[in-house]
Amino acid sequence: MSSITPADVEVGAKGGGPGEPRQPGRVSLGGLSVNLRASGIYIAFALIIVLFSVLTDGALLQPQNISNIIVQNSYVLILAIGMILVIIAGHIDLSVGSVVAVTGALAAVLMVNMGLPWPLALLITVAAGGLIGAWQGYWIAYFGIPAFIVTLAGMLLFRALTLTVLGNQGIGPFPDQVRTLANGFTNGYLGNIGLGPLGGADLFSLLIGLVAIAGMVASQWRSRVGRAGYGQSVEPMALFALKMAAGAGLILFLVVQLARFKNLPWVLVLLAILVLAYSLMANRTVFGRQIYAIGGNLQAAVMSGVKVKKVVFWIFVNMGVLSAIAGIIFAGRLNQAGPTAGNSFELDAIAAAFIGGAAVQGGVGKVVGAITGGLIMAVINNGMSLIGSPSERVMLVKGAVLLAAVAFDVWTKRRAGAAG
Amino acid sequence: MTDHILRMSGITKTFPGVKALQDVNLSVRRGEIHAICGENGAGKSTLMKVLSGVYPHGGYEGEIDFEGERCEFGSIRDSEHAGIVIIHQELALSPQLSIAENIFLGNERAKRGFIDWNRTNFEAAQLMERVGLRENPTTTVSDIGVGKQQLVEIAKALSKRVKLLILDEPTAALNDDDSAHLLDLLRGLRDEGITCVIISHKLNEVIAIADSVTIIRDGRTIETLDMAADSVTEDRIISGMVGRALDNRFPPHEPTIGEEALRIEDWTVYSPSQPGRKVVDGASINVRRGEIVGLAGLMGAGRTELAMSVFGRTYGVHISGKIFKDGRPIEVRTVQDAIRHGLAYATEDRKRYGLNLIEDIQRNVSAAGLSGLSRRGWVNEHEEFRVAERFHKSMNIKAPSVASVVGKLSGGNQQKVVLSKWILTEPDVLILDEPTRGIDVGAKYEIYTIINRLADEGKAVLVISSELPELLGLCDRIYTLSEGRITGEVPRQDATQERLMHLMTKGQE
Numbered sequence: 001m002s003s004i005t006p007a008d009v010e011v012g013a014k015g016g017g018p019g020e021p022r023q024p025g026r027v028s029l030g031g032l033s034v035n036l037r038a039s040g041i042y043i044a045f046a047l048i049i050v051l052f053s054v055l056t057d058g059a060l061l062q063p064q065n066i067s068n069i070i071v072q073n074s075y076v077l078i079l080a081i082g083m084i085l086v087i088i089a090g091h092i093d094l095s096v097g098s099v100v101a102v103t104g105a106l107a108a109v110l111m112v113n114m115g116l117p118w119p120l121a122l123l124i125t126v127a128a129g130g131l132i133g134a135w136q137g138y139w140i141a142y143f144g145i146p147a148f149i150v151t152l153a154g155m156l157l158f159r160a161l162t163l164t165v166l167g168n169q170g171i172g173p174f175p176d177q178v179r180t181l182a183n184g185f186t187n188g189y190l191g192n193i194g195l196g197p198l199g200g201a202d203l204f205s206l207l208i209g210l211v212a213i214a215g216m217v218a219s220q221w222r223s224r225v226g227r228a229g230y231g232q233s234v235e236p237m238a239l240f241a242l243k244m245a246a247g248a249g250l251i252l253f254l255v256v257q258l259a260r261f262k263n264l265p266w267v268l269v270l271l272a273i274l275v276l277a278y279s280l281m282a283n284r285t286v287f288g289r290q291i292y293a294i295g296g297n298l299q300a301a302v303m304s305g306v307k308v309k310k311v312v313f314w315i316f317v318n319m320g321v322l323s324a325i326a327g328i329i330f331a332g333r334l335n336q337a338g339p340t341a342g343n344s345f346e347l348d349a350i351a352a353a354f355i356g357g358a359a360v361q362g363g364v365g366k367v368v369g370a371i372t373g374g375l376i377m378a379v380i381n382n383g384m385s386l387i388g389s390p391s392e393r394v395m396l397v398k399g400a401v402l403l404a405a406v407a408f409d410v411w412t413k414r415r416a417g418a419a420g
Numbered sequence: 421m422t423d424h425i426l427r428m429s430g431i432t433k434t435f436p437g438v439k440a441l442q443d444v445n446l447s448v449r450r451g452e453i454h455a456i457c458g459e460n461g462a463g464k465s466t467l468m469k470v471l472s473g474v475y476p477h478g479g480y481e482g483e484i485d486f487e488g489e490r491c492e493f494g495s496i497r498d499s500e501h502a503g504i505v506i507i508h509q510e511l512a513l514s515p516q517l518s519i520a521e522n523i524f525l526g527n528e529r530a531k532r533g534f535i536d537w538n539r540t541n542f543e544a545a546q547l548m549e550r551v552g553l554r555e556n557p558t559t560t561v562s563d564i565g566v567g568k569q570q571l572v573e574i575a576k577a578l579s580k581r582v583k584l585l586i587l588d589e590p591t592a593a594l595n596d597d598d599s600a601h602l603l604d605l606l607r608g609l610r611d612e613g614i615t616c617v618i619i620s621h622k623l624n625e626v627i628a629i630a631d632s633v634t635i636i637r638d639g640r641t642i643e644t645l646d647m648a649a650d651s652v653t654e655d656r657i658i659s660g661m662v663g664r665a666l667d668n669r670f671p672p673h674e675p676t677i678g679e680e681a682l683r684i685e686d687w688t689v690y691s692p693s694q695p696g697r698k699v700v701d702g703a704s705i706n707v708r709r710g711e712i713v714g715l716a717g718l719m720g721a722g723r724t725e726l727a728m729s730v731f732g733r734t735y736g737v738h739i740s741g742k743i744f745k746d747g748r749p750i751e752v753r754t755v756q757d758a759i760r761h762g763l764a765y766a767t768e769d770r771k772r773y774g775l776n777l778i779e780d781i782q783r784n785v786s787a788a789g790l791s792g793l794s795r796r797g798w799v800n801e802h803e804e805f806r807v808a809e810r811f812h813k814s815m816n817i818k819a820p821s822v823a824s825v826v827g828k829l830s831g832g833n834q835q836k837v838v839l840s841k842w843i844l845t846e847p848d849v850l851i852l853d854e855p856t857r858g859i860d861v862g863a864k865y866e867i868y869t870i871i872n873r874l875a876d877e878g879k880a881v882l883v884i885s886s887e888l889p890e891l892l893g894l895c896d897r898i899y900t901l902s903e904g905r906i907t908g909e910v911p912r913q914d915a916t917q918e919r920l921m922h923l924m925t926k927g928q929e
């Protein structure tokens with residue numbers, strides 16, 4: 001009876017035999033079972049940071065450089081958040097670079113040429129991003145054209161639109177507020193305090209960091225207590241404490257370094273809010289669950305009553321909105337909207353998602369993973385330019401890392417399959 | 421001494437947890453048409469897969485002698501090389517290629533790597549002539565009907581110099597004219613000296629065409645009958661197919677039957693892939709609360725199609741008919757509608773339609789009932805865990821925890837997850853499609869107990885099954901379906917395997 005397929009849903013490869021279970025590879029480290037597939041990415045990230053710290057004699061982790069890495073890559077990281085959701089659902093979006101360009105151009109026309117107040121202009125731009133996403137989402141979800149094709153067309157369409165609007169030249173400069181959002185830092189509202197040998201640092205930034213640490217520990221603890229209360233297994237106390245200490249140390253280090261330089265970049269604040277919001281959305285909401293269900297087994301999702309078309313449509317609307325935000329930030333940082341803006345951003349965002357542990361078949365992936373994947377590429381970029389590597393070598397290394405990350409993913413899956 | 425072209429002896433094939441074939445023997449005489457009959461799941465297709473090398477040598481026990489030589493096929497290529505060609509129920513043609521290209525696919529008429537199109541089309545035309553296919557060799561396969569596509573498959577087999585042709589349910593998808601033509605063709609091939617093995621549920625066809633018939637039941641050979649010598653009738657074949665044994669495999673159950681919960685009237689569904697073909701034809705059934713109703717039918721009778729078309733139109737086109745829930749007419753256009761009206765459908769194909777194999781038990785259990793576990797779009801994960809844990813215990817799902825990945829579970833435990841998922845939606849009507857397929861005997865008993873419990877809770881249960889003993893042991897009432905039509909409705913006390921099998925094999929008058 002393999003001829004039976006749910007109506008209105010394209011069925012993937014014929015002979016969809018029993019999907020092989022994907023189980024993460026595990027290694028045992030001194031009694032602690034470590035999920036290699038889930039945590040391999042973070043270990044790799046740590047190793048890459050250590051490697052480049054050594055290669056650059058510590059320049060990588062200097063306050064100004066950390067700030068640069070965040071500000072220079074913020075737009076790709078924002079795109080990666082949307083892209084991971086698209087990829088979890090089993091689709092792809094090749095158009096985000098062009099959407100970044102066209103929304104940046106729109107923002108410039110509204111603010112610079114038409115003189116609209118900047119908050120209104122931003123709102124219109126973000127709404128336009130949503131509309132672009134709705135356009136693509138319609139063709140993909142309701143018309144049934146593969147996302148690869150629709151967004152490939154979108155890549156051309158929106159680049160063409162950008163060139164039409166801009167007439168092959170940049171528009172700028174942007175109002176100060178927009179530039180601050182893209183490029184600026186929080187004010188030293190509370191003045192500086194001395195940190196002994198580290199010199200002066202911004203008190204406000206430090207306090208924000210402490211609040212973030214407290215929030216992280218509190219929420220993790222609550223979740224732990226909640227799980228234990230319902231009789232779920234929780235990790236050993238020692239491991240929990242170790243994780244919290246590591247997390248706190250990381251945030252503290254980041255904040256202290258930033259506070260010593262120019263305080264917190266606004267884009268970091270924005271990024272932190274987005275990562276938090278989208279992680280919660282992916283894990284805790286019905287909508288988020290349905291994204292995983294669709295990517296994990298499209299037909300089972302249909303048969304379980306998931307409104308697949310609607311979910312896919314909104315995933316692309318969301319991608320359009322995030323692309324518009326990235327577009328504004330990119331244009332604001334350069335202080336002008338240019339015709340080549342966003343070139344190949346789609347590839348960086350897709351690479352970030354896959355390096356960050358997304359599965360090619362969909363159904364697997366995490367927002368934090370995609371961010372980590374993006375940061376791995378950012379650190380490689382930055383570290384290699386610090387040691388003076390030519391750009392072709394940077395490209396070579398990034399390509400190799402992408403291939404290695406996905407190869408590792410496939411390998412752990414196959415090994416788990418053989419063991420089962 | 422008769423001349424046997426094929427002898428398979430002592431074939432045993434085991435899948436994890438299931439013995440699909442046990443010591444099966446099959447001897448086919450040269451130049452005869454040999455039918456293999458048996459219920460769904462009896463092991464016919466498995467046997468043919470062993471023969472054709474789909475299950476390579478070493479994966480089974482027993483011996484195969486073909487043309488007097490011991491054969492150890494490692495792949496389909498090996499068996500085809502020896503002259504054995506199998507034509508599956510789902511045709512393996514490439515729809516966008518021409519007839520001639522399909523006939524010589526993998527066996528191209530080429531000169532130094534370049535296809536000789538004149539020779540390809542000329543030889544294709546000759547083969548098409550032999551099978552009585554009057555079409556242009558360059559016609560695209562998707563432009564001709566299923567009956568003609570079947571002929572292309574046979575022409576393809578002839579191009580490989582076939583000695584033994586195996587056809588799996590060749591007429592299942594064909595109309596009467598095409599079927600008659602195909603049977604004539606097989607007689608013609610026999611007269612040319614090609615031996616045929618045919619697997620068929622249509623016993624009238626078997627009687628009409630076969631020279632001998634081997635009956636398989638529960639993975640064992642029951643008997644081989646010589647049609648001429650034994651004066652075989654349909655009744656004779658049926659009694660061999662169903663056997664007699666019916667032991668204590670079912671938990672006792674006293675039904676408490678209440679009001680009608682679901683009624684389907686004059687339900688007609690057309691095939692989405694073959695325009696104009698009715699898959700379900702004017703079917704009317706009803707299920708009452710507390711009642712377990714069976715739906716019996718052979719492969720291709722339209723059982724699953726009926727269920728899926730009712731469950732939010734997930735199968736079929738041009739669906740017509742009425743659905744009544746608790747006596748009131750309802751519209752069920754989507755799966756969401758179906759769930760809202762208290763319908764649940766547990767699929768026959770768990771891995772494809774039932775489960776997200778890469779997720780854990782908890783998330784699979786909650787997949788269809790997430791709205792009940794959430795407020796304003798936010799999932800209450802603690803509650804979700806509690807519910808999953810409850811099913812983990814009450815359904816006796818054997819897994820270390822609800823965080824275990826579903827793809828790693830056995831078939832029986834996967835089925836329990838599917839059932840949990842649907843029970844969570846608090847349905848009034850459960851349609852269970854092959855609830856025990858691929859499940860070992862012990863787990864089957866557990867599933868039966870769960871089904872009885874659901875009925876006792878006042879739910880209406882419709883069970884679709886290929887296993888007649890299962891329906892007889894479980895159901896209070898059984899409908900039979902044949903070629904998309906309801907051909908009978910038998911209360912428990914009147915139901916026997918023979919009676920059901922007669923109704924299930926009843927053709928169109």
